[in-house]
Amino acid sequence: MPRVVSLFFPAWPTDRLRRALGQSAPSAETPIVMLGRQGNRRLVLAADAAARAAGLRVGMPPSKAQVLVPGLQSFDLDPAGDAEALDRMALWSLRYAPIVAADPPDGLIIDTTGADHLHGGEDAMLSGLVSRIATSGIEARAAVADTWGAAHACARFLARPTFVAPAGQAGAIVRDLPISALRLPPDIVEGLHTLGFERISEVEAAPRASLTLRFGPELGRRHDQAVGGRSEPFEPIRSPELVAVRRAFGEPISAAETIARYAGKLVVMLCEGLEAKGLGARRLDLLFHRVDNRIEAVRVGTAVPVRDVKRLTRLLTDRIETVDPGFGIELMTLTATLAEPFGAKQIISSLVEEPEPDISDLIDVLANRIGEQGLYRFAPVESDVPERSVRRIAPTAADDGTSWSSDWPRPPRLLTHPEPIETMALLPDHPPVWFSWRGIRRRVTRADGPERVFGEWWRRDAEVIAVRDYFQVEDEAGDRFWIYRAGDGEDPETGSHKWFLHGVFA
Structure with a gap:
């Protein structure tokens, strides 16, 4: 079942402004609003948390806002800059999944x-996503659901700061939300409120034909998209700086062997583009555009920059079985969403020195299977x-030369928490003369010790x-333990x- 994450930035224009101003930005306690025009009127179009706490709201005239909060900090809204920054944020989010778009x-x-x-x-994914964005000074909420519409609604009305909707429950969750959660134009929401509708469940219970006659097809379309009755594809964002290749088909393909063959051809083309730029791939995204406007994706990563056609092809084809071609695939795109400089490596030819073993290929295979x-x-x-x-x-991290002390042996298996x-x-x-662990x-x-370990006093006073x-103790069966x-x-x-048991010797 599809799963979609919606990220919501409640104060995106003001957070972006503070980030752009840097050290000269007003303090977090200082209310900030962004002003712009709607028609012939100049209104407050964005407000930060401090401004909202002071009673300021979007749509309020600036004169009224200044009266409510004397000395209010106000700036002109920059919609083009906000949209450009949102696209950059989408490109950053490609590290989480291959299909990302601005909303x-x-x-x-x-x-x-x-x-x-x-x-x-x-x-864990949502918590990590929100916390990483928060370190950049951007307030964020995140929700995951079966559809874009349901995730969008949950992120704005249920996430505190995250919300995970159970699979298959999109319709049941959105029914209790306000009508504005359906991403409807303001005039439709206002018209529904005039008729007495407040919740999505009330709209569901009303005859659709009469609502469509009054408000047009938008109301029914947005409702169906939220509950999963109608698909809502979106085009993934891609930077023109990324190395990407594509292959369109006159007739849709669906056989796994055919998909794998064309994946190999795309890898050849991609490696040529990477070689021209002196780069090696660290992450590849292979997207399959189906005839029903759905997109399937395969993502693989490598431990080191790679430009080996055979190696990259094997990593991609190992994941072909996870692709559902539906009624056929009409377009395949392969993008190196993460590439790094590919340095030349000197080949050592010697009768004495052994070549350094390279296990990065094995690391890639395992990492793409288990994460x-x-x-x-x-x-x-x-x-x-x-x-x-x-x-x-990391498996390929460089050795810094440090090693464990050999004064006292340590067990190869150390329990996560002493028991x-x-x-x-x-x-x-x-x-001890005897001990009982896990009911035995x-x-x-035999025993050896004690080895006294002192607390690290600089961490906390209790130590x-x-x-x-x-x-180190050994029982009658010859098993050795660290207690x-x-x-x-x-x-x-x-x-x-x-007494506690902390480890087990081999």
Whole structure:
């Protein structure tokens, strides 16, 4: 089922103005409004959060706004600049999905069908999207639903700041929303309010023929698009600076073998364009324009810049099975939405030195199957606290030369969170005689320790005197575990003196 994300920027013109002014921008507590003309009238067309909190509203005359808020900061609205900045924001959002478009005047639309798992699921994807935009000083809300219309409505009326509509529930969700959620012109909304309509459910219950006769087909069309009764395709944004190729077909194609063959031909053409610019592809988007105006998409990424035709073709054709051709595909476009300089690499020919192995091809295959976030390697961090002594880095990240201390061995498997265990031990320095973990009681036959780990006092006051005493223990079956006691075994202020299992040795 299609899934569409709508991004809404409640104060887009004023947020963009503050960002453009930089250090000279008024403080966040200073109300700002943007003025412009509607017909022959000069009105407030945008207001930031501080202005709205002060009682100012869009459509208010500037003179009234100045009376309500003396010393109000006002600027002229720049619709062309806002639209251009919205397109740039859409290009930035291509990192989340291959099908993105501007939703003027204050939003974006992103088709994330089949792409949410690459970002940790829909909840994590929306939260990450909103938080990243917020770091740029842009207030944002986001919602995901089955249709553009439903996502648009949820982003503006339900998202606080995110909202995930259950799959297949677009109609049920929008029915309780105001009529203005249907993206109708103001005159139609005003006319419906005059007749006493407030909610979308009330419009659904009324005879459609009489409403169409009075307001035209726009009302019914917008309603059907919101509940999923009518498709609403949109054209993905593309920058002219991106390297892209396309292939149109006189007769629609649908066979997987045919699609794969033409995908390979597009890769050849794309690599020629990349070579002419001295670039290598880091991310490819292959779009399939169906005869019913729907767009299917395949996205693949690479760990390093690549211009190898065979390698890129394999990555794309591995995903062909996810494409639904419908009644046929009439156009295919392939775009390198992320490309980086492709440097020349010297080929070492020596009878002594072994060539450095290249596993980036394997990394690409795995990352495109499970997502980039699911593929990583561990690197050491200078910390005595075990759970803080490791971090995740990209598979191809350069080695910085740091390594773990070899003074005391560490288990290869460290639990995400230490798990409490039941023990019997002689305090303060003796290991347990036995311990019970996950319902299994184990008798300790060998033990080594304690290794005392102190808290990192510079992080928080509670760690100034906190300690842990770690033991390596082996049970009668030969299994070895890493356990610790919170505290030094004497002073209650150093810890709870409870026991925990933190790791398992191979």
